[in-house]
Amino acid sequence: MAEFTATVVQQLPSIMPELVLAVGAIVLLALDLWTKPESKVLLSDLAAAIVVVALAALLWSTDFGRTPVLGGMFFADRFSIFLRAVLYSGLLLVYLMGQGYLRRNNVPQGEYLVLLMFATIGTAFMVGAADLIAFYLGLEVLSIASYVLAGLRLGNHKSQEAALKYFLNGGLSSAIILFGLSLLFGLTGTTALQEMAGALAAGGTQTAVLATALAFVIGGLGFKVAAVPFHLWVPDTYEGSPTPVTAFLSVISKGAAFGAALRIFYVGLAPVMGSWTAGFALLSAITMLVGNVSALHQDNVKRLLGYSSIAQAGYILISLAAGTREGMAAGLFYILAYLFTNLGAFAVVVAVSNDTGSDHLDAFRGLSRRNGFLAGAMVLFALSLVGVPFTAGFFGKLYLMRAGLDAGLNWLVIWTAINSVISVGYYFKIIQAMYLRKYEPALETTVLGAGDHPPAMAGGSREENDAVPPLRPGRPVMVTVFIALAGTVLIGTMPIFIEWAGLAALVP
């Protein structure tokens, strides 16, 4: 008993950040009961502060290396520290961008903050999981919180639709992945990843059952990362959810799922790499194509970014198709780069939505005259998503392409290049609206029905329009855009980030 206590005390710091978040969430929940509606914004600041403390705890935490802690459930190694740092930073930015939006869109602040925090704790266990059970627990915590978060725009039928679709799809995929995990348990006799690798390496596992297990696990994870054909929930859920929640889903939820996938496949299923790398390559190619082509038709920016994130998931899948340490490092780097870029883009969407009440492309018209900084930042985020240099996204694609070529996936790399060009078509629709179109005030906007009606249309005009009303977003949103912009540019120019990603990548 004393030994057990000693072990627990010694290993507790490994999940100190998660404990901070958990306690913080409960405190927030309690405080929410006693705060008046006008003072809710203080809760938001408190939540951000809690995340900062958690980040600090993370950066000071001990690296336990390849040995799982907490009864073999959790890895507190560089991989998990890197990803948790990325995810928590994302959460901080999501908190920052949401403040003004919540008020305008009838989202209950207390529940929103608490649910996000719990969801992030779930992501921490997903990326740090040393055991399939821990992974599944993390997945469920994340998912259930996400289902509710999607529907938090009270009284908005699109939000309710989003939540329902996500829940139904998610419930099914949870069952699928659990079935796959149980098959893996049956095959190897263990749920611990390292032991599983040992069992598989010993050989003699039935290939048909293994293939089925892999298929189910890939399917379940594919849902979470929004790979084709498991992506059908994405457009409606992304459109209907409150925009900060969409940002969270597209970046943090997806990043966690990728992290978990990297961990499970590269650690637990490494001995049977030949069976799953090809599958991921195919998945990657299809996902990229469907995501990019479908985005070309979209008029609603949230749906557009939804399909864009499907395509981006396709690119990240290259890291799983490569089967090399380089591939893993590239994937980790891309998650980091993508986090800043996508959160920045969504922050701009929030700013525009707060001002115009609409998520339609036409709401972006003339943004370059109304707020040059926001428009310029959006251009950089779009360029980063396309993969144009001076941005993090370019280097992300460069590393992924290098990993792909090195692993012999020449066709996939060329396919990625082609897809990047296709994606120009829809990212540039946003740029076109901001820079090449004249601003038109919206005629029909309602706070609750935001996003359904395009503002009044007018042809592009070259006249000087000095009477354009400037767009002044709230300070938290501007700070978010600024941090995201700085991140996108710095990660795209400074070498230290790829080194961190390289250090975090595990040797398969």
Next chain:
Amino acid sequence: MLSLPYLSVLLWLPMVGALLLAFVPRNSHGAIRGLATVIFGIQVVLTALMWGQFDSSQGFQFVEKFDWIPAIGATYHLGVDGISFSLIVLAAVIGVIVAITSYGIEHRVRDYFMFLLILQTGVMGIFMALDYVLFFVFWEVALVPMYFLIGIWGGEQREFAALKFFIYTMVGSVIMLVGFIALYILTGSTTFNIVEMYSLAPAMISPAAQKAIFLALFLGFAVKVPVVPFHTWLPLAHVEAPTPISVLLAAIMLKTGGYGFLRITHPTLPEAASSYAYLFGVLGVVAIVYGALTALAQRDFKRLVAYSSVAHMGYTVLGIGAGTQEGLMGAMFGMISHGVISAMLFILVGVYYERTGTRDLHRLGGLFGPMPFAGSILAFAAFANLGLPGLSGFISEFFTLVGTFPVWRNLVYTALIGLVLTAAFNLVALRRVLMGPTSAEHAQLPDLKGYEKVTLLPLAAFTILLGVYPMIMFRLFDIRLAELVALLAGS
């Protein structure tokens, strides 16, 4: 002289200028134009100082090399040899001329000059970079401001032209990127250094892979030159772009493609280059003849000059294909000469368009009378364009054809047809614009203004100088090109 890091200053100065402009109030047009002109002017001064110290027998000079991303072997590596230095001089001179020509822009002036300055950094970076990743960064950086410059300040179809330009060039460049990464991996994944790759690539890459990579790189550069049949973005982009941007496109951007061949594809993969040499020759001649024929058929003055650019770049491609000393000298000199001459032509097209409101050659006419100064320079430019001896165009065409003659006689004969057609379309344009009866509405048009003279006269002077004393440029790159000839012949 001062020991400045000349290249870095030259490179980043416009970018710094763009950032400074963000703080200038958007209505102070004078201050904006002044600041931009000063920055471009400083670039000219810097290149002049560098010229004084340039020694063409020394290989790469003004080299700056710092570690950038050790994890993949990418370095911040700048350096110039004769080929890149001559193009940098051209870019600096054209830069200041474009800035002055841009005084006519009245709409969103601050945004315009910011994009222009960022574009200049991109272009300079392309010519200086000696690291593949750095090269690609600047290659793409030059694309983005061009999209905005055409899309916001262009003509009727500007948005389509801008998007077509961007997507076309981007397809080429992503395939080029795949080629770069392939080079990196097949030489052991150690370095992205262009200079080191000269020795690593032929040694470590199989001939079949070399050919495949050559084609990938070729595609990226071919779109920019533009090599027929990848040229269809050019007429639209040139016509829809505002005058100063057309000048920049024709004079500088097209040269980045030719530079790519001389800096990257041919020195790095000489075997593949030699095996595809005839393709280059044929494509060059096709461009010369097809470009001239199409120019002859044009009714839009600006489109005519655009196709003329396609034809002239054909000489560059032909010269590079020939691979002889004279051929390469002609090709390289042709890039400089065409830069100067096409700048003059596009400025004049803009001058006439702004005054008469039309570019239709059937409606322009008799314009020598009311605008004799402009007419004289237009005549001068047209004769330079058709290769009149004594002017720079003749030197480039002569050398290219002399260089090709020992290798492919038939191609030279075909190119001569193109030469005649070139004379034809230039003279036809001249006749249509300047001669004939002056219509009443054109009788009182103002002649060249001060700032227009400031841009055109130096260009005319350069044309004469280069035509009479080409050694001034030849001296910069003859040794380097001789090395390239030896390399190509040896494989």
